[in-house]
Amino acid sequence: MILTTWVLKKYNNESQTSEMFNTAGRTVKSGLVASAVVSSWTWAATLLQSSGVAYRYGVSGPFWYASGATVQIILFATLAIELKRRAPNAHTVLEVIRARYGRITHCVYICFCLFTNILVTLMLVVGGSAVVTSLTGMATEAACFLIPIGVVIYTMFGGIKATFLTDYVHTVIILVIILIFALTAYATGSELGSPSAVYDRLVVASAAHPVEGNAQGSYLTMQSREGAIFFVINIVGNFGTVFMDNGYYNKAIAASPVHALPGYIIGGLAWFAIPWLCATTMGLAALALEGTPAFPTYPDRMLPADISAGLVLPYAAVGLLGRSGAICTLIMIFMAVTSAFSAQLIAVSSIVTYDVYQTYINPSASGKRLITVSHTSVCIYGLIMAGFSVGLYHAGISMGWLYLWMGVMISAAVIPATLTLFWRRQNWIAAAGSPILGLICALIAWTVTCSQEFDGVLSIDNLGSNNPMLAGNVVALLSPIIFVPVLTFAFGADDYNWLSMAAIKQGDDANTSALEGDTETGSDRGQNVTLVAPEQDMVKLNKASRLAKWLTVVMAVSLLVLWPMPMYGSGYVFSKPFFTGWVTVGIIWIFCSAGAVGVFPLWEGRHSMVRVAKGIVGIKTGAGVTEAIEGKVEKIPHTPTGKEKE
Numbered sequence: 001m002i003l004t005t006w007v008l009k010k011y012n013n014e015s016q017t018s019e020m021f022n023t024a025g026r027t028v029k030s031g032l033v034a035s036a037v038v039s040s041w042t043w044a045a046t047l048l049q050s051s052g053v054a055y056r057y058g059v060s061g062p063f064w065y066a067s068g069a070t071v072q073i074i075l076f077a078t079l080a081i082e083l084k085r086r087a088p089n090a091h092t093v094l095e096v097i098r099a100r101y102g103r104i105t106h107c108v109y110i111c112f113c114l115f116t117n118i119l120v121t122l123m124l125v126v127g128g129s130a131v132v133t134s135l136t137g138m139a140t141e142a143a144c145f146l147i148p149i150g151v152v153i154y155t156m157f158g159g160i161k162a163t164f165l166t167d168y169v170h171t172v173i174i175l176v177i178i179l180i181f182a183l184t185a186y187a188t189g190s191e192l193g194s195p196s197a198v199y200d201r202l203v204v205a206s207a208a209h210p211v212e213g214n215a216q217g218s219y220l221t222m223q224s225r226e227g228a229i230f231f232v233i234n235i236v237g238n239f240g241t242v243f244m245d246n247g248y249y250n251k252a253i254a255a256s257p258v259h260a261l262p263g264y265i266i267g268g269l270a271w272f273a274i275p276w277l278c279a280t281t282m283g284l285a286a287l288a289l290e291g292t293p294a295f296p297t298y299p300d301r302m303l304p305a306d307i308s309a310g311l312v313l314p315y316a317a318v319g320l321l322g323r324s325g326a327i328c329t330l331i332m333i334f335m336a337v338t339s340a341f342s343a344q345l346i347a348v349s350s351i352v353t354y355d356v357y358q359t360y361i362n363p364s365a366s367g368k369r370l371i372t373v374s375h376t377s378v379c380i381y382g383l384i385m386a387g388f389s390v391g392l393y394h395a396g397i398s399m400g401w402l403y404l405w406m407g408v409m410i411s412a413a414v415i416p417a418t419l420t421l422f423w424r425r426q427n428w429i430a431a432a433g434s435p436i437l438g439l440i441c442a443l444i445a446w447t448v449t450c451s452q453e454f455d456g457v458l459s460i461d462n463l464g465s466n467n468p469m470l471a472g473n474v475v476a477l478l479s480p481i482i483f484v485p486v487l488t489f490a491f492g493a494d495d496y497n498w499l500s501m502a503a504i505k506q507g508d509d510a511n512t513s514a515l516e517g518d519t520e521t522g523s524d525r526g527q528n529v530t531l532v533a534p535e536q537d538m539v540k541l542n543k544a545s546r547l548a549k550w551l552t553v554v555m556a557v558s559l560l561v562l563w564p565m566p567m568y569g570s571g572y573v574f575s576k577p578f579f580t581g582w583v584t585v586g587i588i589w590i591f592c593s594a595g596a597v598g599v600f601p602l603w604e605g606r607h608s609m610v611r612v613a614k615g616i617v618g619i620k621t622g623a624g625v626t627e628a629i630e631g632k633v634e635k636i637p638h639t640p641t642g643k644e645k646e
Contacts, residue, residue, distance in 0.1 A: 030263035038593070076248055106359075140393050151338045168597070202218075221572060272593075
């Protein structure tokens with residue numbers, strides 16, 4: 001990645017300015033945005049937690065996980081468009097908060113955004129280190145430090161552009177490995193080898209240890225009481241981790257105006273297949289294989305602590321493919337952890353750089369100083385999170401526990417943050433007060449429910465059970481529905497005009513990358529760069545905003561209601577042909593995802609790749625046709641001089 005950053009600087013006119021480090025010049029196309037969304041949303045939890053819920057609840061678990069976390073990405077597309085419309089020059093969502101409400105509200109949301117980034121990062125490192133330890137025997141403490149170190153290095157050198165490019169590579173590798181697992185389980189493997197074989201084993205497993213709350217106790221039904229509780233917890237928590245994660249706003253900011261909406265829609269739909277097929281394969285394979293000598297825990301079932309730690313997937317991989325399965329799992333989890341970790345590093349460094357350092361410490365900081373702060377914050381944050389992860393390991397807090405708890409801590413800020421870009425009447429007291437009040441109510445609901453259910457015993461295991469987590473998550477997300485209007489109209493509603501958001505400025509080095517290049521072509525490129533007028537961007541964004549609202553409603557209703565609810569309400573238990581079709585749709589969908597985030601970005605970037613390749617082999621590109629900032633540069637005719645003709 002460090003080499004790639006150097007090549008792009010030399011042959012593609014990309015200088016590592018503060019603007020390029022944090023926003024990639026606001027020129028990223030939809031294919032790369034989609035692959036970055038998929039990669040950032042493919043945490044260790046995506047692969048490990050989804051397989052765990054499949055093991056616990058059967059076929060419903062993977063679908064509830066996938067649908068409950070896809071809808072937020074699709075809904076976020078609308079928010080991304082509004083952000084680009086209202087504040088085209090913003091670097092973080094927190095700059096928008098400060099521009100509208102001022103210092104106090106800004107500080108409140110800095111805390112909630114950092115809570116989100118810290119929780120996501122800890123889940124990545126804690127979950128990833130548990131898998132590395134189980135597969136290799138490496139000390140967990142060592143894994144907690146060794147996993148982040150490479151990511152810190154390449155992110156520090158390449159910035160958000162490095163995360164986009166590595167996200168692409170990592171996503172392709174993850175998709176290939178999921179396909180290996182799926183085709184081994186359902187087509188070619190010696191242990192299972194067909195949907196029919198998996199189905200027969202699941203029928204036996206259902207009879208041997210039926211699932212309480214499932215229709216007929218079966219693993220082959222969408223009607224699952226505990227699965228539905230997990231679905232609610234999942235959808236609430238993931239609203240927090242998308243809408244309050246500055247990393248997703250970073251990607252929206254980095255996207256070219258015309259590419260933001262398709263990038264998020266493609267990314268959301270492509271991502272759906274990853275947890276759905278991966279968990280349907282690995283979680284169900286674990287159930288099918290745990291009674292055979294190939295399974296690591298044979299002749300015993302998996303322990304609840306191992307399930308919560310995320311070990312269903314690696315155990316199933318070893319059962320399916322032996323040592324090769326362990327190697328594939330190690331590579332896949334490393335890819336998932338490092339790509340999502342890099343997005344968190346950029347999210348935190350941009351908050352520290354623009355919302356803490358430039359806002360409150362050095363308002364007149366130059367672009368050079370800002371990039372120094374960005375580099376420093378990436379290193380410090382990576383080190384702190386590695387140490388924090390070791391502490392959680394010794395405290396006995398697993399990735400699964402953190403996953404269920406995250407919504408309790410952060411979801412109270414979702415509604416007021418969203419209304420910042422959609423409702424001109426919300427005042428600063430409502431924006432600042434409702435997340436704090438919502439968090440207090442959520443913590444009370446979480447602990448009181450646990451106390452009532454377990455006779456006053458508040459242990460880590462009791463607090464991590466479904467009902468207390470459900471209470472805390474739902475109260476966190478929904479309590480601002482009461483607090484926001486009460487505080488808004490009690491203290492006087494605003495009539496905001498959006499102008500202060502539009503007045504946010506870029507760094508003083510914003511145009512440097514467009515004007516710098518190698519010594520032979522830099523001057524010509526600088527003279528021939530013409531930026532598209534902001535008015536043209538606005539027309540595209542207004543059109544995209546209308547389209548986004550319709551698309552998000554249709555897709556959300558389809559994934560949350562029209563598809564799953566009839567199957568849940570009917571209590572239908574899958575027949576063998578239906579299960580075969582279910583699996584087949586998942587495999588077809590993952591191939592479509594591979595085309596959308598694996599092939600499509602290459603097609604979109606073909607001109608840049610050709611230009612870089614020509615530069616590397618020494619072929620000069622024609623002057624005047626260089627797109628110094630892709631997506632924002634108009635092609636300007638250029639008449640060669642006599643010297644150039646020679």
